[in-house]
Amino acid sequence: MSSHVSEFGLIRDIIARHAGAARTDVRLGIGDDAAVLDGGCGDEELVATMDTLVAGRHFFADMDAAALGHKALAVNLSDLAAMGATPTWGLLSLALPDAPPPGHERHWPAAWLAAFMGGLDALARRHDFALVGGDTVGTDGPLQLSITALGRVPAGRALGRRGARPGDWIWVSGTLGDAALALHLAFAERGRGPDLPLALSAAERAWLQARLERPEPQVALGRRLRDSGLAHAMADISDGLLADLGHILAASDARARVDLEHLPLSTPLRRLAAADPALARQLALSEGDDYALCVVAAPALAAHLAELQDGLPPAARLTCIGEITAAGEAPGDPLADPHSLITLHADGHPVPLPARLGHEHFAAS
Numbered sequence: 001m002s003s004h005v006s007e008f009g010l011i012r013d014i015i016a017r018h019a020g021a022a023r024t025d026v027r028l029g030i031g032d033d034a035a036v037l038d039g040g041c042g043d044e045e046l047v048a049t050m051d052t053l054v055a056g057r058h059f060f061a062d063m064d065a066a067a068l069g070h071k072a073l074a075v076n077l078s079d080l081a082a083m084g085a086t087p088t089w090g091l092l093s094l095a096l097p098d099a100p101p102p103g104h105e106r107h108w109p110a111a112w113l114a115a116f117m118g119g120l121d122a123l124a125r126r127h128d129f130a131l132v133g134g135d136t137v138g139t140d141g142p143l144q145l146s147i148t149a150l151g152r153v154p155a156g157r158a159l160g161r162r163g164a165r166p167g168d169w170i171w172v173s174g175t176l177g178d179a180a181l182a183l184h185l186a187f188a189e190r191g192r193g194p195d196l197p198l199a200l201s202a203a204e205r206a207w208l209q210a211r212l213e214r215p216e217p218q219v220a221l222g223r224r225l226r227d228s229g230l231a232h233a234m235a236d237i238s239d240g241l242l243a244d245l246g247h248i249l250a251a252s253d254a255r256a257r258v259d260l261e262h263l264p265l266s267t268p269l270r271r272l273a274a275a276d277p278a279l280a281r282q283l284a285l286s287e288g289d290d291y292a293l294c295v296v297a298a299p300a301l302a303a304h305l306a307e308l309q310d311g312l313p314p315a316a317r318l319t320c321i322g323e324i325t326a327a328g329e330a331p332g333d334p335l336a337d338p339h340s341l342i343t344l345h346a347d348g349h350p351v352p353l354p355a356r357l358g359h360e361h362f363a364a365s
């Protein structure tokens with residue numbers, strides 16, 4: 001694919017070329033983490049999303065099969081969590097190449113599939129999520145996994161990207177940049193990237209690997225934020241904080257300030273920041289794979305943090321990182337370029353925005 005085609009340009013083309021039917025039961029269509037549909041379920045609406053993982057692009061071909069099963073579902077449940085939805089059903093598409101992934105030469109594909117489904121199923125059971133169908137094909141290309149995930153939300157209560165208002169505070173869950181750090185370490189270990197100025201214990205290395213390979217979708221937090229009545233807009237951070245916050249701002253026709261000293265960083269990221277602040281900032285801001293929630297809410301949310309997070313794991317802890325500074329009158333365009341919508345501050349001083357706000361397929365490298 002030539003480098004001048006942009007991912008969001010292509011999505012625009014898809015919208016423009018899809019005549020489709022003007023159905024009145026589509027409550028929220030293309031442009032958010034998931035669609036919201038009036039499925040005739042009484043006082044609930046359906047929420048629908050699809051995410052694809054491609055070997056070599058989204059994961060290393062030799063990735064542990066159980067972890068891959070977990071991640072394939074987790075990235076989808078994360079999109080449902082971002083709407084405040086409760087996951088319910090899903091369909092799995094598998095495109096399996098003839099050549100097995102490294103380490104699976106002897107029993108491909110049965111043993112690999114058993115491990116993959118084990119990882120997927122363990123996460124599915126924790127979320128009371130049922131696989132109800134799918135498709136299995138061979139391919140001359142790389143291994144590819146795609147899940148369509150459905151969920152439910154009380155009618156009219158889904159949290160989309162539109163809705164940020166001036167004076168709202170911006171919060172993120174957990175810590176940012178851990179998965180991106182693990183990815184950089186993995187590239188370095190494979191001789192495909194520079195070594196990092198960071199010494200890690202075996203436990204820290206394993207923890208970072210889990211942040212990359214086994215992200216926890218923040219379903220319970222998403223639902224509690226929805227029920228708080230204080231959250232105005234939400235997205236999950238898959239492409240990078242700046243890109244996904246940018247989507248919220250574009251959809252809301254709003255502007256924001258992000259205070260870099262407030263970014264929640266894990267101990268390894270803090271140590272990296274001491275040695276190479278620019279790299280640590282890049283990992284936390286614009287490399288993605290975090291599967292954290294970014295939520296824009298009334299400042300009153302600060303008074304409800306204890307009950308919102310009660311009993312939830314550290315990855316659900318919320319940190320305020322900035323504020324919505326302005327909003328226009330227009331309804332907003334969720335696919336608009338968000339570059340002019342965010343200003344970064346470090347200790348009160350403006351800092352330039354990086355050229356790349358987040359991961360983009362087909363971006364020139």
Ligand SMILES: Nc1ncnc2c1ncn2[C@@H]1O[C@H](COP(=O)(O)OP(=O)(O)OP(=O)(O)O)[C@@H](O)[C@H]1O
Pocket residue numbers: 011014029030031032033034050051079236238239
């Ligand atoms: N081929 C396509 N056909 C129809 N809609 C699409 C297509 N590709 C993307 N979209 C829609 O465009 C919007 C943006 O897609 P994107 O994959 O960036 O979603 P996201 O939630 O930001 O990312 P992620 O899935 O990584 O969380 C979504 O609403 C998505 O459903």
Ligand SMILES: Cc1ncc(C[n+]2csc(CCOP(=O)(O)O)c2C)c(N)n1
Pocket residue numbers: 051052056057058059060183238239287288289359
């Ligand atoms: C081998 C390897 N290379 C790169 C990455 C990083 N990566 C790929 S896609 C993506 C954004 C989300 O994808 P999408 O927008 O398709 O949902 C990120 C952060 C990785 N995890 N593994």
Ligand SMILES: [Mg+2]
Pocket residue numbers: 033078079082235236237238
């Ligand atoms: Mg998303």
